[in-house]
Amino acid sequence: MSRALPAEISAHEQDPSFTGTHRAITSAQVHSASWLPGPMWVDKEAARERRDSGHECPAYGTRSVAQATIALLLELTNHAGEHSKGVHEGRWASSRDWSYWDSPLIELDGLTMGIVGLGRIGGAVGEVASALGMKVLACSTKAKPLPDFARATDLERTSKG
Numbered sequence: 707m708s709r710a711l712p713a714e715i716s717a718h719e720q721d722p723s724f725t726g727t728h729r730a731i732t733s734a735q736v737h738s739a740s741w742l743p744g745p746m747w748v749d750k751e752a753a754r755e756r757r758d759s760g761h762e763c764p765a766y767g768t769r770s771v772a773q774a775t776i777a778l779l780l781e782l783t784n785h786a787g788e789h790s791k792g793v794h795e796g797r798w799a800s801s802r803d804w805s806y807w808d809s810p811l812i813e814l815d816g817l818t819m820g821i822v823g824l825g826r827i828g829g830a831v832g833e834v835a836s837a838l839g840m841k842v843l844a845c846s847t848k849a850k851p852l853p854d855f856a857r858a859t860d861l862e863r864t865s866k867g
Contacts (some may be wrong), residue, residue, distance in 0.1 A: 765826055772830035776838075783812035815839030820863075824848070824856060832856050 781787060788808060792798065798806040819835045821828045824846040832842040836855035843863065844856040852858055 768826045768830050771827050772834060775827075775831045776834050779814075779835075783814060785809050785811075817841070818843060820859075821845070821856070822861060824852060829853060 785808070789806075792808050793806070797808070814835075816839060818841040819832070820843045821832050822845050824832065824844040825848070828844070828846075832844060832853065832855055836842050842856045843859045844852055845859055845861045845863075846852070
């Protein structure tokens with residue numbers, strides 16, 4: 707991964723195809739076209755002077771955040787890190803069974819996932835959870851129809867499953 711120096715970013719500001727930076731502290735010297743992937747650190751005084759209110763790219767990272775969420779869920783249920791460590795330590799070779807696991811695997815199929823906030827990211831997580839056979843309960847403040855994979859519920863029931 708390469709990182710641009712402030713002087714390089716300033717040079718790109720004059721380019722009409724320039725759209726912004728990722729995880730940058732924006733200032734008058736660094737960045738005027740602040741298309742940001744989400745809430746970021748912004749030099750508000752410099753932005754006001756340039757009449758730049760900053761713009762958020764709302765769909766930035768939706769799938770990658772959903773993927774990371776599911777990866778963490780799978781680590782909780784499959785213990786892949788612990789399993790790998792045990793194999794590398796030789797516990798697999800000394801296992802009495804044909805298959806080696808230190809802890810039971812938890813099958814996701816049929817389990818329930820509660821999602822609070824079914825926006826872009828919550829919807830993407832729910833879509834993957836549903837594809838894994840999970841029931842999806844969703845609590846959302848938006849007055850929009852829920853996707854077919856989700857069942858509407860209130861906050862209390864969402865947290866209890």
